[in-house]
Amino acid sequence: MIDPFVIIGASGDLTARLLLPAVAELVEQQKTPEGLTLTGVDRMDWTEEQFRERMREALDAHATRASARTRTEVLRRLRYRRADATRGEDLRRALGGIHPSVLAYLALPAHLFEPVLTALSEASLPKGSVVAVEKPFGVDLASAQRLNELLRLRFPDTLVFRIDHFLSDELVQRVFALRFGNRVLESIWNQQHIERVTITWDEPLTVEGRASYYDRAGALRDMIQNHLLEVLALVAMEQPARSDERSIRDARAAVLRTIPTMTAEQVRQRSVRARYVDGDIDGHKVPAYARERGVEASRETETFAELTLELASWRWAGVPFVLRTGKALAQSHAEVAVYFRFEPDHAYRGQPGGQNVLRIGLSEPYVRLAVNINGPELTLVTQDLELRSHATGRLAYSNLLLDMLRAQPMLTLRDDEVEEAWRIVEPVLAGWRRGEVPLREYPAGSAGPSGR
Numbered sequence: 001m002i003d004p005f006v007i008i009g010a011s012g013d014l015t016a017r018l019l020l021p022a023v024a025e026l027v028e029q030q031k032t033p034e035g036l037t038l039t040g041v042d043r044m045d046w047t048e049e050q051f052r053e054r055m056r057e058a059l060d061a062h063a064t065r066a067s068a069r070t071r072t073e074v075l076r077r078l079r080y081r082r083a084d085a086t087r088g089e090d091l092r093r094a095l096g097g098i099h100p101s102v103l104a105y106l107a108l109p110a111h112l113f114e115p116v117l118t119a120l121s122e123a124s125l126p127k128g129s130v131v132a133v134e135k136p137f138g139v140d141l142a143s144a145q146r147l148n149e150l151l152r153l154r155f156p157d158t159l160v161f162r163i164d165h166f167l168s169d170e171l172v173q174r175v176f177a178l179r180f181g182n183r184v185l186e187s188i189w190n191q192q193h194i195e196r197v198t199i200t201w202d203e204p205l206t207v208e209g210r211a212s213y214y215d216r217a218g219a220l221r222d223m224i225q226n227h228l229l230e231v232l233a234l235v236a237m238e239q240p241a242r243s244d245e246r247s248i249r250d251a252r253a254a255v256l257r258t259i260p261t262m263t264a265e266q267v268r269q270r271s272v273r274a275r276y277v278d279g280d281i282d283g284h285k286v287p288a289y290a291r292e293r294g295v296e297a298s299r300e301t302e303t304f305a306e307l308t309l310e311l312a313s314w315r316w317a318g319v320p321f322v323l324r325t326g327k328a329l330a331q332s333h334a335e336v337a338v339y340f341r342f343e344p345d346h347a348y349r350g351q352p353g354g355q356n357v358l359r360i361g362l363s364e365p366y367v368r369l370a371v372n373i374n375g376p377e378l379t380l381v382t383q384d385l386e387l388r389s390h391a392t393g394r395l396a397y398s399n400l401l402l403d404m405l406r407a408q409p410m411l412t413l414r415d416d417e418v419e420e421a422w423r424i425v426e427p428v429l430a431g432w433r434r435g436e437v438p439l440r441e442y443p444a445g446s447a448g449p450s451g452r
């Protein structure tokens with residue numbers, strides 16, 4: 001049995017906004033082991049009471065689905081240990097005592113994973129422990145390879161979760177269910193019928209005080225290297241041989257392997273990077289990213305990224321997959337859109353109607369298909385067939401924590417998957433570093449860089 005759940009980086013945004021509310025949801029649903037405790041580890045000079053007070057505020061703001069009783073119960077289970085997580089001695093002290101097994105969760109910026117995992121290995125975790133590493137897994141391909149090696153050598157008896165919470169999100173999982181739970185889509189799910197696919201994750205959220213992490217990451221590493229490439233894998237994958245962990249991970253990884261490494265010329269033509277400047281969102285003034293606290297403007301970190309990829313497979317040859325994400329945009333818009341080839345039918349010559357587009361909401365629970373039906377006098381009008389429904393509605397991080405407690409890593413990233421994803425984005429990072437793609441600007445609260 002796992003006890004305690006140790007969050008390393010517990011004063012950060014992830015803990016407050018996503019991890020603690022997930023714990024609260026599971027406690028409310030009585031899904032956590034009886035008596036499971038939570039230990040927050042961070043370098044803040046806080047007493048346990050001060051930590052609890054911060055976490056009380058976080059739960060009040062973000063665990064709105066949990067009852068007051070549950071929130072109090074979560075607070076009761078919290079401990080705090082001050083530690084510099086890059087020091088083995090500090091971590092050993094923070095973990096203290098004898099535990100059956102530990103869930104050590106690295107809620108830290110990626111550049112700290114190597115020193116913290118090295119320090120954690122010195123703390124000798126008990127057998128049956130779980131180590132969870134957040135995304136992005138490393139900062140480039142070489143660091144991801146080093147991390148995988150480190151985990152293999154120093155944590156041989158420990159189950160490793162390379163986190164991508166989109167895979168545990170029930171709306172994202174809907175892509176898989178639609179593909180493989182409906183025979184009707186399979187025969188048209190290929191380059192013969194599909195013209196292009198867009199995967200969009202636009203957010204009005206700004207950097208939200210996360211500059212210490214985000215300014216070293218940027219939109220490409222924060223969202224495309226992991227979440228959006230994994231959504232692409234679900235859209236494009238072949239039917240897994242079986243419904244087990246190995247088969248499903250194999251099928252996701254196989255898609256990434258079909259994406260050719262981009263040339264410098266392709267990077268120039270197929271990638272866009274931009275950064276928001278002064279603007280307003282919903283009537284609130286938003287300062288330029290470059291002036292946010294903790295941002296080093298000269299790093300030229302992008303807050304918007306777009307990448308067009310092609311897959312070298314018979315199913316997808318010639319179909320562009322456009323991945324796009326940005327912060328401080330006018331609207332929240334997160335969806336997969338599949339555009340079917342558009343051939344006006346002879347019966348309606350001159351009345352072309354609209355293109356069939358299948359849209360799958362990734363943050364709103366809709367599936368929508370634009371279809372043409374008859375309007376007046378042999379014309380066509382385009383309307384949406386729409387389905388709106390939640391699945392169980394459990395938070396993605398709750399599903400993820402449950403999988404950790406049950407030791408089921410299927411919906412997390414495998415070592416080869418993260419390395420393939422870095423191989424795909426690395427030429428883009430290199431081209432951007434060399435200044436071969438201009439850093440464009442867009443006002444906060446706009447639709448993004450002009451023309452996008």
Ligand SMILES: NC(=O)C1=CN([C@@H]2O[C@H](COP(=O)(O)OP(=O)(O)OC[C@H]3O[C@@H](n4cnc5c(N)ncnc54)[C@H](OP(=O)(O)O)[C@@H]3O)[C@@H](O)[C@H]2O)C=CC1
Pocket residue numbers: 008009010011012013014015017018041042043044083084085086106107108109110112134135136165209210212213
């Ligand atoms: N926030 C989000 O929405 C999401 C975040 N993630 C991932 O979660 C991870 C963390 O992100 P986020 O919480 O936003 O980042 P933050 O910067 O908000 O939090 C990181 C925390 O780690 C602490 N820390 C830094 N160095 C040490 C150290 N040596 N010892 C102990 N603690 C340390 C920081 O403390 P200090 O302030 O003192 O530096 C900070 O509290 C990232 O990998 C991110 O990609 C994933 C999904 C969503």
Ligand SMILES: O=C1O[C@H](COP(=O)(O)O)[C@@H](O)[C@H](O)[C@H]1O
Pocket residue numbers: 203205222223396
């Ligand atoms: O991993 C991340 O995801 C969030 C978006 O996911 P959500 O589930 O919180 O909506 C994104 O805002 C953040 O920048 C990124 O680190």
